[in-house]
Amino acid sequence: MRVELLGAYIDDLNMDETVEKAAEFIRSGRPHRVITLNPEYLYRAQARRELLDLVNSADLVTADGTGIVWACKIAGRPVKERVTGIDLMLHLCARGGYEGWRVFLLGAAPGVAEEAAERLKQQNPGLVIAGTHHGYFTDAESGRIVEMIRRAGPHILFVALGAPRQEQWIARYQPRIGVPVAIGVGGSFDVISGRKKRAPRWMQRLKIEWLYRLIKEPSRFKRQLVLPKFALLVLRRYLV
Numbered sequence: 001m002r003v004e005l006l007g008a009y010i011d012d013l014n015m016d017e018t019v020e021k022a023a024e025f026i027r028s029g030r031p032h033r034v035i036t037l038n039p040e041y042l043y044r045a046q047a048r049r050e051l052l053d054l055v056n057s058a059d060l061v062t063a064d065g066t067g068i069v070w071a072c073k074i075a076g077r078p079v080k081e082r083v084t085g086i087d088l089m090l091h092l093c094a095r096g097g098y099e100g101w102r103v104f105l106l107g108a109a110p111g112v113a114e115e116a117a118e119r120l121k122q123q124n125p126g127l128v129i130a131g132t133h134h135g136y137f138t139d140a141e142s143g144r145i146v147e148m149i150r151r152a153g154p155h156i157l158f159v160a161l162g163a164p165r166q167e168q169w170i171a172r173y174q175p176r177i178g179v180p181v182a183i184g185v186g187g188s189f190d191v192i193s194g195r196k197k198r199a200p201r202w203m204q205r206l207k208i209e210w211l212y213r214l215i216k217e218p219s220r221f222k223r224q225l226v227l228p229k230f231a232l233l234v235l236r237r238y239l240v
């Protein structure tokens, strides 16, 4: 079932169901796009129709972040649970370890995707790393990278270019790549590689992961100003 929030349709699936859906996509062999939707993206999409269209044309949209889960509740259309990009990536790689799935990691600074891939392989020996490439390339280089991914023949393509560039890149090149599951995962490679730390569990439980990121990276302050604006928009739209 899909629930509507500020014009975006979100799949009401928990983590296990989301992974199962991805497994279905892989079995079908046809290309699919997955979006982990966070408040920042959804807020921006209110003013940029093309960003909303990318969400509503995706094959699977997850509620990435406490803000989205909260907003769905306020809107009277609660979703089962938060399914973030990084958690989904880790769960898909764990399942991939049993299934022998091939994964390709595209994005982050030079060296990071390789380090993340190495860690994933250590944790999930059955997982096959089909390839990696950093995320600092020009539009003109995209053709070469697309060809590289196509040849590597992954089941899953993880793209960490930051939102919304990763969603736009996937939508543009997915028809040529034809990978069964293509998914944007933001800063996940930085965390999986060990270069950046994720908020401690207690902060995740208190739903203040955003505060941790703000303390660690004060430059995110401007970006995070979107969060109260998003909250206000939700309250105004659904409560007033």
Ligand code: UDP
Pocket (backbone or CB within 6 Å): 107, 108, 109, 134, 135, 136, 137, 160, 161, 162, 163, 185, 186, 187, 188, 189, 190
């Ligand atoms: N990135 C990239 N190419 C770029 C800009 C960013 O590969 O041209 C990477 C960056 O190194 C980081 C990720 O994209 O690993 C974005 O991380 P961020 O934490 O900003 O993601 P978000 O908050 O969107 O999940």
